[in-house]
Structures are given as structure tokens and as C-alpha cells.
Amino acid sequence: MTSPTIPLTVDGRRIEARPGQTILDAADEAGVYIPRLCWMKQLLPFGSCRVCTVRVNGRPQAACTQPVAPGMVIENDTAELRELRRDLIDMLFVEGNHFCMFCAKSGNCELQALAYRFGIAAPRYPFAFPQRSRDASHPAILIDRDRCVLCARCVRASRELDGKAVFGFEGRGPGKSIAVNAADGLGGTDAEASDHAVAACPTGSLMVKRIGFAVPVGERLFDQAPIGSKIESPAAEK
């Protein structure tokens, strides 16, 4: 016996969701890509980047945290929401210091891939050029806060998947930054290069040392297909 499904529409297309799913989960299963950055499979949804903002019966909601309900009318790929998401991605770019051309994460970076998907050649907002610190105290892992988007994927992965609590947050507002669970830097924590937390970073903020530019340009993850492609054409994945 199958449990009853929950009908809803995304941009006019009818899809069936399962009870307990979020809008984003249900859309993924139906092959509808809702852009997202702080969301990650296996992790509890966090709802901080707001890139997955959709309109549910007209009201803005984060698709990654909003549970499905029968009859929801969801707007996703509309001109308004594309602009909104573009704005948010722009904000993440100008807030930090992102130099894609010589970042080892280039081509595998989700922030960069989103920018490409949204056709961002240059941000519409002025750069903040903040002064941020790096932490190279760990023998195998580097933290470059210039590239941090405060998505908390490392914070959550360390706790939810690694059974540790290597990362956390310090400060608030524009002064918020990623922090580590030791007074003397990452080197003082129990972090390991093989931690899920390190792999969870969507940008080049957390990098395993001594492995840079390992994949040639043209063969990197998002060289092969734009971000979201696997959701939109799941057949290609199989």
C-alpha cells in the first residue's frame, strides 16, 4: 500500500508530493529545479541563503524549510523570482572577496555555478571588499573566510554527519563569521580532511591543502553541465 500523495502545482505544473516533504524535496523528485545554496542533501534544512525563495499561494517562503500542503500553488521560475535570486547571489558575491579566476574551487563552486546559471557577468552591487582572516593552523585544511557565504553547511555537517562540532558562528549582522571550536584556530580542533564538514563547503572557503586545480578546466563539475541539470534531467544522471 502506498501512502496518499499531496497534490500541488509548481509554475502551473501539477506534481505529487509525499507527506513530510519540503517543497524543495518534492520539486527535486519531480525534476523541477529550485535554485539553492545553503541546502544540502543529508543535512537538516537551514534556510539562510534564501536563494530557494518561492511564492506559495502568493507568499514568499524558503522552499527548503516549507513543508508541502495540499493544493499549494507554487511559483518558482518566474521573472520576479529570477531577479530576486540574482539579487541574493549578487549580495553573496559583493559581501565577500571572491576571485574566481584563481580560486582552486572554480568550476566546482556552487556560488560560481549559480552566478553562471543566472547570467551574472558582474554584480550590480558595489563590492564591500571586507578584511577577513584566514586560518592555516590545521596541517591539512585551510579556512579562507574571504570566500565564506555563511551557509552553515560545515557547521551542520560537522554536527550531523561527523559527530563533532568543529565549526560555529561568531558575531552578528555583517560582522558574522565562521568560528572554530578551539581558541587557537582550526589546528586546535579535531577536524580531519576527510570530514563531511570540509566537503560540504559550497565555495572555496574550506579547502583540503595540497590538492589544488586537480581537475583540468573543461572537465570540472560545472563545466560538464550547469548547476541544477541533474535535477532537471535525472535520466542523464542514471
Next chain:
Amino acid sequence: MLMTPEATVAAICEGFGHDRTRLLDILQSVQRQLGHVGEAAVDALAADLGIPRVDVAGVVSFYSFLSASPRGHIVIRLCDDVPDRMLGADQVGCGLVEELGIQFGETTADGLFTLEHASCIGMSDQAPAALFNDVVVPKLGPGAARRLVREIRQLPLEAVVSAAPGAPALRRLLVREYGDGQNAHDLVRSAVENNLRRAGEVIFADRAANAGLAKALAMSPAEVIRQVKTARLRGRGGAGFPTGMKWEFTRAAASDQRYLICNADEGEPGTFKDRVILTERPELLFEGMTIAGYAIGASRGLLYLRGEYAYLRDYLEDILARRRVAGLLGESISGKAGFDFDIRIQLGAGAYICGEETALISSCEGLRGDPKNRPPFPAQRGYLGKPTAVNNVETLCCVPRILEMGSGWFASIGSGKSTGTKLLSVSGDCTRRGVYEVPLGTRLAAVLEMCGAEDPLAVQVGGPSGQMVGAADFAREICFDDLATGGALVVFGAGRDPLEIASQYLAFFIHKSCGYCTPCRVGNVLLKERLDRILAGRGEAADLEYLSSLAGTVKTASRCGLGQTSPNPVLSTLRSFRSLYEARLKTPAEGRQAGFDFAARLAEAGRLAGRRPVDVVAGGEPR
């Protein structure tokens, strides 16, 4: 003998039963005893409470009143909110900087003083005001501020160092004269004035104490909720959610425990009405909380008292103790078998965001004051994961009156869907600043008349998160369906600059954003950058569209009410005072953006290239 940080932490944690959810209280105690929460204390706390040190440090860094580095024995927090600055707070600041020989954010070499700014401390009616530790010093002028510093320096060190905030000799210096009413109470002893200008029929009317509670306990909880619904009571904090409905949801959620939280984190700049309730009507508030607890089936209540109002804490604790003795709190209240309810005061620590109900719950749980994702709503899963109703101070004070006088009586006050009275905190350019209790539906013009505002240019209704309105809107009604407000009215006379004020309000939101979500953390900074560019005369026509579009994104995409309202200073001034923007716009030279500062860029490029400065004329063209 001095205890080590570790021993101090151990004793304090013991006192709180090693309960990690009490981290905010624990940190405040540690800071009170050690002066700050340094690394040794953070490590000791993490070990004792069994939580990661990064979480302890994260909480310390979140709250303005907690500090990871040593601070002076006396922390002076000068309020830099708009009404304070209108009345000379900047001059007071200059006086303090000169007298202390330090800048804001610094500590004197002798470790006696730290000088800081504070956002609104709830004293806009007696501005400029400052906090000296917990002691409020209202109506502060530059001369008086300097004199206080000199006099404190004359005190013997032990009078200042005492762990008890506001040690007697220090208090005598800071509080020359007690304020009116209960401000002179033995446990308050504050210079704060109530400035209650108009008592209405609900909150500040003189009525029998606990009559509402007696009536409530004679009814079933469902009947109490029905009364509140029939009275059409809506939340007074600003959002206006129907109170009865909130209670019904909370009561309906299945659980072994439910909580009632009173939000006394009155942080919206320009709001101070809860201060007067807490001073003059605390019994009414606790009665309302008790009735609410009965209605939703909660046995525990919390009063989240903003850190700025710490001077009222002993007084409020004393009233709670008296109510326990009188059988109005505790087990089987007023002889009602099975109805147990008690109240704990949770002191905040200088974080505006904690006025947002889910952030407030996070804070009560000993976490960073980040708002939570909704759903689940607090009524389903709130404090410690249990169904929780969070109500404003003023809302809860309406409840006993509704029970005592009847829902029909309450609904007959006010207008249409907005029943009852509203407390207004009036400050700025008017002669009678203070608290006014008026029926909902009162026209803004009538309030301006009452408070002695002559020919006002603009009024900020509802604080920075509300609306800046001009004369065209003065005939509108203060109620949920028209000019909705949590109660702050800041009056601006001719000669004030609404755009400059909007910029100051944006600075406030930037400072107060929790930083969790992108649009609020980044967008407010971007809004201020562009508004300031226009204020500096470098804006162009396209910047107005840029501002409204960016403001729209922040409003739509933000995760909580802070970011959903923080663009309002820009949006409402664009609506009400567009001509002020237009008058400042510059027509760019042919082929150039107006925002492009030729001289500055040239100087920057020269510096980077290591060249001598080029002589540039004022217009920005190379000579």
C-alpha cells in the same frame, strides 16, 4: 580572596543546575563577577555544561551586553537613537570622549570606564540618556556627563568595583533625584520619569486588582479564550495577530508542558510604553500572564525583560515573591485545584532581534538570538520544543480588564476591527513627550495636538520598522487597519531631514541584524550605501529605482520580521518625501555615472601606482 575564573564558573553553573539552556543567565553572572567572559571562562563553561566552546563563544559574541574582552568597571552606554541625537546626544558623546580621553568602544587605561553606544534604551521621552552599568541617567547634558565622570573618579575604588551593579555610593552620584511614582520605590530608586500623559480606560485606569483573574478562574480555559476572542484583542507588539487565536492554537497542541512568554524586550527605537507598564502596572501584567497561563494550559511563564531595563528586575522579582505568598502564583492558584503557574524573569542582553518571538525563544534557551524557521510555529513547538504562546506586555495587560469588565465593554472601545486602547510612546519635536493611552482609531493629528507638536514635518509611526509619514497622512487613524504601530511615534519638526533620519535607522538595522540570512545581512548595508551616496549629493535618477528594487528584495526574501521591515525607512520616505530625494540627485556629466567620484578614484589610483597626487579641481576634472 579572588576566585579563579574556573572556580567562579563552577560555582555559577552549580547555581543553575548545570543547565545549558540557562546559558544566557550563566554568562551574565560570569560577566558580573569577572567583568568579562574571557577564554578561560569560555573553556570552563563549555566543559561544565558539556557544550562546544564555539557555541559558548558564539553566544557571547552575539549579545551587545556580553564581552569577551576586559571592560571597565563602569560601562557607559550612551544612547545614540534618533530622538537622543535630536536632543544633543552627539554633544554628550563629545564631552565624554574628551573627559575620558578615549573613543567609543575603548576602555580607559586605569580600567575604570568603558565608553560605548547603545541603541534605544527606552528613554526617548527623557533623552539624551545613558546607562552607567545598570543605572539609567536620563536628560544628560555634556556638562553633567563630564561632571559625573570626574565625580566617579573621586570615589574610592571599592565603591565602583563592587560586584553589585550600581553600588550605593555610585548610585547616589548617578541618581540625584528619584523619578515619579514607583521609580522612587525602594527596589527601583531610579531617576527615570514615567511621563504618563494620558491614562485611558484599559491599562492605566484605576481598577480592582486581580478581579479579572478571579473571574477567569471561575470559567473554563476555553471560555476565557472565547472572551478574549469576542473582545477581538489583537497583539500590541506591532504584528496585530489575534490573541485568542494564538492561545487556541497553543492550547490545542498536544503536550505534557506548555509555556507562556511575555515579550518585554521593548527594543523598537522610540518605544518606551512597556517601561511605564512594568513600573506602574506590574501586578496587572502578572495577573494577565497568569490568566494566559490558565487559558493555554501552561504551568510555567517567562518574562523576557530587556537588559536595558535591568534596573527594574529586583522590583519585579519582589512583586512575584509577594504574589507567591498571596497564593496568586505557585500551586493551586487562588484555591483553584490543578492550576499551577509560576513566572521566571529572563533578562536579555542588548539584542533587538530578540524582540522577534522565535529569536526571543532562542535567547531563553541559552542560544544565539537567531530567529527560528517557521513552521513549526511557537504554538506548536516553541520554548524547549513545547507549545508556547508569546505575547506583548501591553496585550497581556488588556486581558484582566477584558475578563473583569467583559468582552463587550472592551470591544466598545476603539474602532471597527481595532478594539481597546493603544499605548503610544511619543518623543521627538514636541513639548509633552511621554506615554499616551488612546482608543484605537484615534487620528494621528489628534495625538500630535495632545503632545504639543507644532507644525510637524514628519512622524515616524511604529519606529524604524514602521512608516515615516508626512502631513498628507496626519488625518489617518492609528489602528490595525490603517496606521498600525507597536506604539512609537517620533515627531520631526521643520528643519529635520527625513532622509538623514532614514539613514540613521538603516544603520540601526545593520547593527541589529542577526546575520543569519543573506538579504538582511547584506541588503541593509547596500541600502545605506546608496542612500548615503544620494545624501552626499552623488546620487542619480536611476538610484531611486535601485533603492526601491533592492528594498523589495530585502523585504520579500528576508527570513524574519526584522529584514521584512528594515527597508521601510527607505520605502516610506520614497513614498512620502520623494521630492527630497529628487532635489539631491545630480545630473551626471556626459557619459559618466553621477556616482562615480572622479577625484577620489584618481587619488586612489595614484596611491596604488605610487605616484604623486594629481592636482584636481573641485568639479572633478583634471586641471
